[in-house]
Amino acid sequence: MSEPSKVAYQVMWTRLISVVEEQAQALVRTAFSPSVREAGDLSAGVYDAEGQMLAQAVTGTPGHVNAMADAVGHFIRRIGRQAMFPGDVYLTNDPWEGTGHKHDITVVTPVFRDEVLIGFFACTAHVTDIGGRGFGADANDVHEEGLYLPIMKFAERGKVDRTLLQIIRGNVREPDQLVGDIHALATCNEIGQRRLLEMMEEFALTDLAGVSGFILTNSRKATLERINALTPGTAEGHMRIDGYATPIDLHVRLSIEADRILCDWTGTSGVDPKGINVPMVYTKAYACYALKCAIAPEIPNNAASLAPFEVTAPEGSIVNAPFPAPVALRHVIGHMVPDTVYDALDKLLPDTVxxxxxxxxxxxxxxxxxxxxxxxxxxxxxxxxxxxxxxxxxxxxxxxxxxxxxxxxxxxxxxxxxxxxxxxxxxxxxxxxxxxxxxxxxxxxxxxxxxxxxxxxxxxxxxxxxxxxxxxxxxxxxxxxxxxxxxxxxxxxxxxxxxxxxxxxxxxxxxxxxxxxxPSMRDPAQVRRDLALGYITSDHAATHYGMTAEEAAQILKRAQDGEVF
Structure with a gap:
């Protein structure tokens, strides 16, 4: 059979993106935790047989999906290909091999076609409770932050491990909710698997090697073109934030080079005694996201489009916290990573971020x-x-x-x-x-x-x-x-x-x-509109935009009378 055309491969790529979006939406509809159903704190993705992410769902968070991009490789290494069977489902909440803290459950399902392993589906969801002290920053080490689930089998050949479920139920405050979430995660992977096999049948594919090569080659090429169109240079960024008991300083050195952008966090504050520390996988996820948003936002996320963004940080810093540092609120620091990156990038790419x-x-x-x-x-x-x-x-x-x-x-x-x-x-x-x-x-x-x-x-x-x-x-x-x-x-x-x-x-x-x-450059019509809509107060308009009290009073009266601004 002849090799599919580029057009056919592009159709398959688009289909994969729709498959993982359906996977994510199934998780939203079936999850028990409000954080998943209502807030969309989740991710979903499809991977080739080597564990390389090919596509991610639009629904979800960068901290989950970009961190999960590395997770499947850990599952392959821990479980072993020889121990993977049709009907298997694996899980973990390991902060360093999952997505950064114990409150995230990552579920991975191998996909077989004609008894041959051809890829994986993975998904992650934030759960309300995992035991321990409960969700918060007060722990002194990761052991206090709840039940630890190493990379292991939730189901083998379709049979769920009931002993594992008993252990989970006995260690958390909301057992029905958590077990329901795990089943929802496993089910959404199953939906993705069914849709993938239907696509492979339609296009007469025996494996994902061809479409994987097409996706990864074109994504890397497009990303490198964007990077190499930039003027090379180096700049530093800094942000000071509250921390737990003492302020935290984030320092980054950003270097635009040929075929890559380096992001080095040397100089950042050390590990904190409380649970606001960030495993490296989560720092990498948000640093890559920030750069990709600014430089190549329309190129789909996958292993190849992320690879040119290289992130390093000294072990023992708050953005590369080693085991057993407490990490429950890793998002509090991790969500500040993009703005720190942008403090540096603004000096290299003015009027961009x-x-x-x-x-x-x-x-x-x-x-x-x-x-x-x-x-x-x-x-x-x-x-x-x-x-x-x-x-x-x-x-x-x-x-x-x-x-x-x-x-x-x-x-x-x-x-x-x-x-x-x-x-x-x-x-x-x-x-x-x-x-x-x-x-x-x-x-x-x-x-x-x-x-x-x-x-x-x-x-x-x-x-x-x-x-x-x-x-x-x-x-x-x-x-x-x-x-x-x-x-x-x-x-x-x-x-x-x-x-x-x-x-x-x-x-x-x-x-x-x-x-x-x-502020003096703001369009006066926009200032009037902000005041009329209640986005700013009269005092704010006077202090920052020079509006007189008489003008402010007149605008508020016109707004009260129903005038549209």
């Missing part, structure tokens, strides 16, 4: 339990994902309440309140939190949460930007800082588990993104 944004997700966990003497109350673990504002871009305002770089969606209030005895009293955009500039930073949010009557709770904060707000770029101003306090006015920490007395609520102001360009 955005200002700093909120960076890390504004997540928190409520651990609820019955109040003394309460009846009809229950225990529950409620995790909710929220976002601050993204940084303004060259030519565009930042996006409000939008997670960059993670891409995770903000969870609806209704979904949060269904997950446990929680009330969200307030959730709205935070006026004037976007940094002033020619282009305004995206807005953060106000959020107020509490427990239903008869419950008390501990609040695990996973926030940053309390002391170090998002910086503007090219003359733009900083976004609003994070503020967190109890309803009685008592200040709370940005990270860590904290008790909340009965009847009290937690009030949060999530950070805004930095502005881009000098």
């Amino acid at each position: 955005p200002a700093e944004g909120a960076g890390c997700l504004c997540n928190f966990m409520l651990s609820l339990r019955p109040a003394p003497g309460a009846t009809n109350a229950r225990r529950a673990e409620v995790l909710t994902f929220n976002s601050g504002g993204s940084g303004a871009r060259p030519g565009l305002d930042g996006m409000s309440a939008t997670a960059f770089p993670s891409g995770v969606m903000t969870m609806p209030v209704e979904a949060t309140e269904q997950a446990g005895p929680v009330i969200v009293w307030r959730k709205e955009l935070r006026p004037a939190s976007g940094g002033a500039g020619r282009y305004r930073g995206g807005l953060g949010q106000f959020m107020v949460v509490g427990a239903r009557e008869g419950h008390v709770f501990d609040f695990s904060a996973m926030l940053d930007r309390v002391d170090h707000p998002a910086r503007g770029r090219r003359g733009g101003e900083s976004g609003g800082a994070t503020v967190i306090a109890r309803s009685d006015g008592t200040a709370m920490r940005g990270k860590g588990r904290q008790s909340v007395p009965e009847g009290q609520r937690v009030e949060m102001e999530f950070p805004g993104g930095g502005g881009y360009g000098t």
Whole structure:
């Protein structure tokens, strides 16, 4: 049989992307954890027989899928090809061989055609609870952060390991939810496998070698063309962020060279005593993502398009934390990696990258339990994902309440309140939190949460930007800082588990993104529109854009009368 044409291979490539998107959507529809169903904190991908990622789903996060790009190789090495059989399903939550912390379950399924191993499907989902201290930064080492699942078989030849399920159920707070998520992960891989075999039947393929070669060769060629069109050079970037008890400094040295871009994190702060450390696989995932967004955004993600971006960091730094460092909140630091990379890249490619944004997700966990003497109350673990504002871009305002770089969606209030005895009293955009500039930073949010009557709770904060707000770029101003306090006015920490007395609520102001360009250059019509829509206040308009009190009052009255700006 003749070799398929380039057109046929391109059709197959597009088909693979649709297959893994169907795989991801199946996971969204069947997962038990709200973080997967509502926020899309997941990834899905297809790999060739050598473990090279060929395609990833559009749905999902870069931290998962780019980290998962390396994970299948670990599964091949640990399980061994000779021990792989049709009907097998493998799993792990190893932070260093998976996607960075124990709360991510990665499931890998080998694909066989005519009894020959021809590829793999893999997927990852963030689970609400994995035992231990619970999701938060308070652990002193990784052993305290929950149940460890080494790379192992969840099912062999179609038979699920019931002993493994008993161990899992006996070590977590939400056993039905977690076991349901694992089955959902395995099922979405099975769906991907069925669709792949249908495609191979349609195109009369016996293996994936030909289409793999086409995808990887063309992706690498296209990525190298983009890199080699850039002016070679080296620049350094730096960011200081809150950390847990002391500030963290991220340093990167970026070098654009022939056929590659080097990203070296020498000079970055060392491993932290608490669980905000980042395994190298997660640092690599977000550094590559940042560079790819800026340089080759339309080239599909796969092993070859990621390969020219080389990332190094000294072992023992907070971005290359070795075992057994605590890593539960690796996203808090890892989500700051792209903006640090952009601090360097802005010096090499002016007017290309955005200002700093909120960076890390504004997540928190409520651990609820019955109040003394309460009846009809229950225990529950409620995790909710929220976002601050993204940084303004060259030519565009930042996006409000939008997670960059993670891409995770903000969870609806209704979904949060269904997950446990929680009330969200307030959730709205935070006026004037976007940094002033020619282009305004995206807005953060106000959020107020509490427990239903008869419950008390501990609040695990996973926030940053309390002391170090998002910086503007090219003359733009900083976004609003994070503020967190109890309803009685008592200040709370940005990270860590904290008790909340009965009847009290937690009030949060999530950070805004930095502005881009000098505020005096902003179009006055845009300033008027921002004020009319409530994105800025009269005081903000006066302080940063020079608007008079009389003009501000007139605009607000016109807006109240229904005029469209």
